[in-house]
Amino acid sequence: MKSKPIWLLALLAAAVALPLVFPNPTITTIAVLTVIFAAAATAWNIFAGYTGYIALGHAAFFGTGAYSLAIICQHWHVPADFTPFALLPLCGVIAAVVSLPLGLVALRTRGHTFIVITIAMFFVAQLLAYDLRGVTHGSAGLSLPIPLWSGDFYNMPFYYAGLLILLLALAVSWWIRNSKYGLGLLAIRDDEDRALGLGVKTGPSKLLAFVISAFFVGMLGALWAYYIESIFPPFAFDALFDVAIALMTFMGGIGTLVGPILGALLLEPAQQLFAVYFGQSGWYLVLYGALLLVVILLLPEGIVPTIRKRWAQWTAARARSSPNSPAPAPPLPPSPTSQHPAIAARGEGGER
Amino acid sequence: MDLILQAAIIGILTGGVYALMASGLTLTFGVMEIINIGQGALVILGAYLIYVLEQKLHLDLFVGLLITMPLMFGFGLLIEWAFVRPLKRDRIMLSILVTFGVALVIEGLLGLIFTTDLVRLQAWYTTASFQVAGFYLSYIYVFGFLLSVVLLAALYFLIYRTKFGASLRALMENRTAAQLIGIPVERVSAITFGIGVALTAAGGMAFGATNSFNPGSSYDLISRLLVIIVLGGMGSLGGALIASVLMLVIEDVTAVIWSPIWSTTVFFIVLVIVLLVRPQGLFGQVAGRKQ
């Protein structure tokens, strides 16, 4: 696959050009939300995908980032211009700092217990947003400065900021996947105890991945807050956020580099558009749910792994039917009872 | 003091209702380890089915279960066959996707059929109560509690005392080995999933009789139900009951002695502490040895 860099460049160019080619604010609105989710899913995948720990509490960091920006803007009287964008990394850092003790505690557990602890942490965070009225104004929510940009221009800065964060997250994800550290994370996913016995510092490794993903998600929360310009606890800390990014990641292929992005590209616009076009008739949820089900039926391991597997099978089949061996009868369909483990079902392995 | 006692009693009874809602999940999540995000939607579906029977045929809610549970069982078989079975790899995680999709479809269809008006199941025992030691106990909660004890006991019997249960546990632990000793793994999975969904019908009845609901009411439920299963210990049925009761007692007592605002927070903090000390849950088993 020598053409890979070219492909990537083309995709990048398309992403950059998108709002220029389709300047309609409705499209760019969906694009803004999509890059936010794509970046969040990518960040989540850095932790959950590589370590195999399914965290369903990242909405806590999204909300932390969102509230951080809102509170900072209020206290420092930040003007409604590009300044808040410059504050995004700070909000990410705040989320990362918050994630540190949470990760320290949660990562002492594994498997289902871990999932439930992250859910619990998310709820505590949401409840705190309600309860700490002094800073959060409770259920009355907070407003952010409202930029006076024209409707046509308005989405652009948000889109490019989101895209930048996405690229950054992707780069970090790629880098980790190709680092010694990332290999350690994957080893943790497969067999944590064994990894520990081979000298992988499992505790710090997991925690670092957790904090990195929280940093990005926190930044995205802040970006989102500035975009929506008002935040309320149930929206900033939204349990469905976690479900959404997990769905996107699973759908695209957990643990793969571009899977989360593909999942987001598919699901977020689909959801928005289905609500717009089928919402009034009442079919929105049915169709959106059906879309999920159809995709998973067609691509039962997620988009990227399934395609990779099909590709491998196809090339292998082609190799089998190469001229010097007698053409075998068409292979039987795999027995439904037998489990055929995927061949080369994972990993950028082999290509490197 | 009186108030705390009363809150604790309410907590115990409401805990029974939660255990009932969680009973289906103890199978699909606790035993099969399928993260059934659709559980909440299935509870609501169960409630609507009973609602229809009550409205159209004037069936008693508990009698209605005799119809809705088989219906939901069939529905469970269908979901398993169509969506869970094709998942080969990462089925535990991908099941989140599938069950979420199913939940959306259910919610959407319920919305189309029943509109989003709030409804509630009515029967004489949904509002009536009887007095014990100066305190009123409501029939529906007592009935719900009893039903959940009965169902969980039946489930225990099924899983730990029958050949079917043994084959199910075997299949969960090692699918290939289970195949090799002749366990029809697909049929067992399907039936188990079906039973899990059927039990949800009972939970739905209890939910609908104690809460107003509409198709969108499921969202607050699912995370609490997942929490119950893990706190009780995956696969532990008594654990599920005790965890629900514990959860509701803590919340209810906190609500009256401090504030409802903090009740859930306190519970979640207790939860985190308990799970840090016992990651396998209250009654869960530790994973095997390393060798």
Added chain:
Amino acid sequence: GTSGGSTTSSGPIKIGFTVSLTGDFSDDGKAVEQGYQLWADTINAHGGLLGRQVSLDILDDASNPDQVTTDYQKLITVDKVDLLFGPFSTLLTKPASVVAHRYGYALPEGSGGGPSVFTAGLNNVFDVSLPVASNLVSFAQYILALPAAQRPQTAAYATEDDPFTQPQVDLAKQMLEQGGVKTAYYNVYPAETTDFAPIAQAVIHSGAQVTIFGTLLPDITAFIQAFKQQHYNPQGLIATAGPDQGTQFLNNIGGAQSAEGIFVPNGWYAELNAPGNADMVAAYVAKYGGTPDDISSDVAEAYSVGQVVQQAVTQNKSLDNAKLIQTLHSGTFTSVQGDVKFDSTGQNTAATAYLFQWQSGKLIPVFPASAATAQPEYPKPNWP
């Protein structure tokens, strides 16, 4: 920018809005849609607006701020609607108003009355309904006006942590405390609460004579259920919302008998003598069936939005949104909920709060005396 919108002056006028047909607010969404629809039907039957037919462009916002943002963008830039109406709830009105503001659209609305909507410094939001906080004022006044012998000594308050309910309860509490009614219990509970029994228990335990709830339909029915089970009979029971939902409310609490004596504040009721009200009620019954009592106040709130906009547009003889904003800020209007006059933040200062009570299966205005069609029942009879 200034108002977008179609330039053709012959086709129908497009009015866009979103409703929550799915998600958390979905139980109210349908009523809002009905209200807007009834208004459009009425005006179309009477020759339309500025002589043109009105067509509604309705989207589902899934009770989600992201979707609201996308939806209003689409209404403005793709559908190019002429006018916008607001969605349901404070939480969604806020993001909608920001998008509308960006394009210079007015956002008249009837059910996004939480204070935070009006503090963002936007000039384009107009809430035609009663300002939320003063909703319970009439009840407080009524209680304080009771003869000393009858006047309750203690009150219990429980409210959802919601920008719509809590301010109302807090204001009523303040008034009653000043009037000498002691607070036996006050608590705020999270909007996600599904288990109301302990709160109900605490209210019962407080032994308060009147109970004041900041609720929506699901929670008030849970409280009533618990009170019935515990045989607790407060002398007065009022909830910010829920009892105004007509038959839905009755079905949820188990029939009209259980509703007897329950209060609810509102800016509207079916028999209210306000411009267009009788027409709307008739149209509702004709179109959706049922009785006037089935009509949720969400319907009237939405209908009023249409009426106010209609008056302003007619006065302007133009669909121009800048003009519309100006006119809305300056004029006085009428609606099925009574008079409408906006202050600089967009809240309706002219609205009257009525106090209603369920009596013999009907929701009847009982206070202020000018509007009352029956004497309030006090104390509330025991549960059946």
Added chain:
Amino acid sequence: MSMLEIRNISKAYGGIQALSACTINVEQGKITGLIGPNGSGKTTLFNVITGYERPDAGAVNFNGTPITNAAPDRVFAHGIGRTFQLTRIFPRLTVLENMHVAAPRNGSMGIFRRWSSAHERSRAIELLEFVGIAHLQGMPAENLSYGQKKLLEFACILIADPQVILLDEPAGGVNPTMTNQLADRIRLLNQRGVTFLVVEHNMEFVMGLCDTVNVMHHGAKIAEGTPIEVRNDPAVLEAYLGD
């Protein structure tokens, strides 16, 4: 002083005394064998040494430093590596990636280092070639046959380069010819100074390889000596070899 001293280790699970006051010494630069009937506590002892289980009593010293209760990564950092009886490889990593997990990771700067370097890679391939699975390097390790997994695990621990290697049944399921090669490799490494503690039921392998053999029974050592001594020890014959 022995390199690895295991003193009076006891460990009970409920009613089962897996180890009872077990004392074993592993001398530096030697290949020490550990045999005993099924369930005699060999694997449990490995688990105690490498920090996967906490003993109820007793102590483990490594070069004089106590390492009792040290976590597995600490034990590994001291230079003690092990394999598992029921092979534990990383199933979803490729064979080559498996090798790199074990490749020495010095310092905590892993995040700034590529997962593989040319040097590591060539070492990994050399070892994979040695155990005969180099052609499978791009395969997810879960796709290997049983014996191939066993060999992969063996190769993994060699690349990690520990001072002491604890092998739990390295020859189980491995082809006899390959077993002989493994033995050769162990001897070679041993000559270069690596110490081994080997658990194995293949007597030919143990007797041909080990300098000293310890025999365990019911959680305690019942015999120790050269292979010949042990083989003719009546207690060992009775408990282990049978007649």
Added chain:
Amino acid sequence: MLLNLTNVVAGYGGSDVLQGVNLAVEDGSITCIVGPNGAGKSTVLRVVSGLLRPRTGEITYNGRSIAGMNPRQILSLGIVQVAQNHSVFPKMTVRENVRLGAFMLSDRALVNRRLEEVEEMFPVVKERANDKAGSLSGGQQRLVEFARCLMLDPQLILLDEPSMGLDPKTLRQVFERVKAMQQGGRTILLVEQNARAGLGISNHGVVMESGRVRLEGSHEDVLSNPEISQLYLGGTISAAPKTSIS
């Protein structure tokens, strides 16, 4: 011939592992397959027991084609497999594990009788009957698996490395048991890396290499073939392990 594989091609995912395997197992014999790691020995057993579908080729059992049947159908024909990788059910008790071996039987009395026999035969199974199988040592688990397969009284037994992890004493016991089963009229297809011991109790030897059968013959033929011995049996014939029973 009880079992016949003709030109069987099979594999996982994309590639073929078995590339045309021909194999015959005589009724009442013990046949032992040996070969290097990854030769496809276990794959042959999996194809026979139905865990893996052959891509092409024919498998007949008692003259009847069984290719493509699922494991349950094949089991009900009287073919039972003991897998190579550890496959006890770790969280179930030892007794539950063993009892599950008789899952296909519905005669309770028979099952109980067999259970008693098996427990007599292997003391560990009895002593640890109520412990979780996962807590046993590696060798003990292996024994439980073997005991489990004895619960059915199958016609054809596919054993994948029964010797692995067993101490010499136990191993001898197991092999004696295998021998006894053959004498009782059962047929055994064995895969063994402990090749000399395995071939030692067999009538027939098969050497596999790279997915093909390299050599087939009586066990003496195989044992005495110098090249095979060098390549796959660990060289010098004289060093036969003490554990072999002839």
